[in-house]
Amino acid sequence: MFKRMLSAFGVGGPTVDTVLDSPTAMPGQTVTGRVSIQGGSAEAAIDQIVLSLVTRAEAEHGGHEAHGVAEFHRVVVQQGVRVAPNQRLDIPFQLPLPWETPITAVGPTQLPGMTVGVRTELVISAAPDKGDLDPLTITPLPSQNAVLDAFGQLGFTFRSADVEIGRIHGIPQQLGFYQEIEFFPPAHAAGRVTEVELTFVATPGGVWVVLEADRRRGFLQPGGDAFGRFHIAHAEAETTDWAALIGDWLTQVADRGPAFGGGMNPAFGGGHAPNPAFGHPQQHGHYDPHHHGHERRGPGMGGVIAGAAAGAIGGMIIGDMIGDAFEGDDGGDDFAEE
Structure with a gap:
């Protein structure tokens, strides 16, 4: 769940809360949910509400490995949203998953190192206001x-x-x-x-x-x-x-x-x-x-993955893993070399 005040509006601005109907899906399915906006002390205008799918990826070039956040699908949920003071808006969405979406879990076990998230982006006066990621568990077909x-x-x-x-x-x-x-x-x-x-x-x-x-x-x-x-x-x-x-x-x-x-x-x-x-x-x-x-x-x-992954996962929960994997993400798709 992503709930934060829109920084573009400063103190007293609206807050946004993105909620997925289910945190688990398979490739090719459609993820549904809602983007809830709670108006602040003044009227606010949002040009676009955009949801995107992102994952952690590696690239090799020049003999070096680079790691970064790769966005692989975007959907504009709604455009031209005006929020009156203290008004609450619930905007439903449907986010189709590409058939090639990476698998992040087999059975009840998270694959170590694998993360997929839904990122909420609000475009305000042509400037994006990006929030945290909602973790999404992708199970095999x-x-x-x-x-x-x-x-x-x-x-x-x-x-x-x-x-x-x-x-x-x-x-x-x-x-x-x-x-x-x-x-x-x-x-x-x-x-x-x-x-x-x-x-x-x-x-x-x-x-x-x-x-x-x-x-x-x-x-x-x-x-x-x-x-x-x-x-x-x-x-x-x-x-x-x-x-x-x-x-x-x-x-x-x-x-x-x-x-x-x-x-x-x-x-x-x-x-x-x-x-x-x-x-x-x-x-x-x-x-x-x-x-x-x-x-x-x-x-x-x-069973094989569960046994091998137990030591790697330890006491972490999927929310922690998503946060660690995307830590330092500035919303772009740049890759940092190692």
């Missing part, structure tokens, strides 16, 4: 959750998550960034693969699943990254045997030689070589969701 559960069943261990500025070659992104969820591999692959990164790019019709494995470099072993990509309709993704599919991909990546390195896989550029991720070149990376492999059962991704 059912299609995404099916993939995450498979990671848990296979014995992956959650490592970290972040948002990176950039685009993935060959994937139809709408936003200028993508989320990476990083995992340590299962024990049987730990000696040959150091980590696996998972990226979702969702659309109204389906979801892209992009995998990147960092193969351990050793004596007489080329190492390097191996990539895989996959696209499927949301409904089919919920019934696909992802544990078998990802398990087979990981086995191939861990066991095979240079052919499974980066460069030739069409997911990340270079030629039209068979996609090694899912083993069916004639299907161009598509998988038959009606074919089910060996059934594997495990704790599921919620």
Whole structure:
């Protein structure tokens, strides 16, 4: 909740309170709520009330990493608002979430480092008056959750998550960034693969699943990254045997030689070589969701992330995490180098 006096009007000015009907949503859904304005001692004129979605993101340039607040969606709630002395106005709003909105929680557990917020901005005489952020918890779509559960069943261990500025070659992104969820591999692959990164790019019709494995470099072993990509309709993704599919991909990546390195896989550029991720070149990376492999059962991704995140989160609540992550934000999208 954001409640503050508008600094442009000084003492006696109106106060604004932004309230979300629910603090939890999934990508593609619409967040609703209201902006409540309580008039002060004098009449006030507000040119625009704007809501925006922001997240913490990283960018790499010149060999350095830069971190900052990235705005990725804006909605003008209302224009030309006049507030009489002591008048109360409740202005309802609808804020559609892009399908590529980053996931910030799996089950009841917040992903360490992941933050998404709704920022309220009031434009008064062409000058923005920006307030604090309302935290928003973004949970996976059912299609995404099916993939995450498979990671848990296979014995992956959650490592970290972040948002990176950039685009993935060959994937139809709408936003200028993508989320990476990083995992340590299962024990049987730990000696040959150091980590696996998972990226979702969702659309109204389906979801892209992009995998990147960092193969351990050793004596007489080329190492390097191996990539895989996959696209499927949301409904089919919920019934696909992802544990078998990802398990087979990981086995191939861990066991095979240079052919499974980066460069030739069409997911990340270079030629039209068979996609090694899912083993069916004639299907161009598509998988038959009606074919089910060996059934594997495990704790599921919620349990895996909960266990790994407990130490990182400690006693913090989501409001504290949002405040810490956006501390020092001046309302812009500038990035500070590290």
